[in-house]
Amino acid sequence: MVFVVAVAIIAAVTGSVYNASQHIPEFYDQALHVEPTLADETGEILEEQVFAFTNQVKKPRRWSLRLTDQQINGWLASDLKEKFPGLLPEYIEDPRVAVKGKTLLVGCKYNGQSLNSILAVSLDCFLVEGEANVVGIQLHNVTAGSLPIPIGQLLTEIDTYADKADIPIRWQQRNGDPVALITIPDSGSEIDGEIRIDALELKDGEILLSGETIKTAEEVQQETETDQSVAEEASPAPGISES
Known part of the structure; x- marks a missing residue:
């Protein structure tokens, strides 16, 4: 009798978990x-x-980028597999996002050996104070379906794919949650200056990014020297008066 009850309990728990x-x-x-x-x-x-944004940041000027979660999901649905067929592992399918207030929700289908479910994670994204071009991504509320799951394995997966993509990540803690710190490069072979990000904002359905590409100190010095040289060439030589 006890055995039958135990089996019934196990079956009920297993069904509930599933x-x-x-x-x-x-x-x-x-x-x-x-x-x-x-x-x-x-x-x-x-x-x-x-x-258009990548062209904007190449020259010294103010710039901004506004994306909606609808646009991102449209691209994920229609272009991701075709243009980046090897980007996702085989057990991950159909990633999608949503911006709810200041929170970014990310979900995908997970087809593992022992689990088939919808994985979802809530993210807070922000600029790190005191560090130029450093974006913080705080991870919390990781679930499989409605079940909370340990976050350790997810962090390992993130590190693995960041290494493959050559994206350096540092980890910190914030309110008990892991935070990935990612430094956005401030220069590049086609960028005429240095990139400075000054705002990253999430609000319902939208991601807003703004900043400025500024001239480097070397460029400013070169321009100053060039202007001085031009001015000197245009000035009359000492002892010679204009008639």
Whole structure:
């Protein structure tokens, strides 16, 4: 009798856990079901905006970038597999995002050996004070379906793929949560100056980034020397008066 009761309890717990692991977060369900035509259109808009943005930052000027989670999801649905077929591991499918207030929600289908579920994580993204061009990404509320899962394995996976992509990551703690610190390069072969990010803002449905590309100290000095040289050449030689 005791054995029968124990088996019944185990079966009930197992079924409850399985059902919880199959829960689909509302944000992910909404982001996943988008008409293909709309996904193509919004994905194309994202690529156009990113292309224009990359040209803006190449020259000394103020610049900004505004992306919506709808545009990002359209691109993920219509372009990710085709343009970056090897980017995601085989057990990860259909990544999607949502911006709720100041929180970025990220979800995907996970098809592992012992678990098939929807993984989701809540992220807070911010600029780190006192460190130029350093973005902090705080991870919390990692779930499989509606079940909380240990975050350690996720951090290992992040480090693995960051190494493959040659993205240096430093880790800190904030309110008990791990925070990935990522430094955005301030220069490049096609950038005429140095990039300075001064604002990163998340609000419902949108990600806003702004900053400035400034001339380097060497460029300013060269321009000053050139202006002085031109001025000297234009000035009359000592002892010679203009008639």
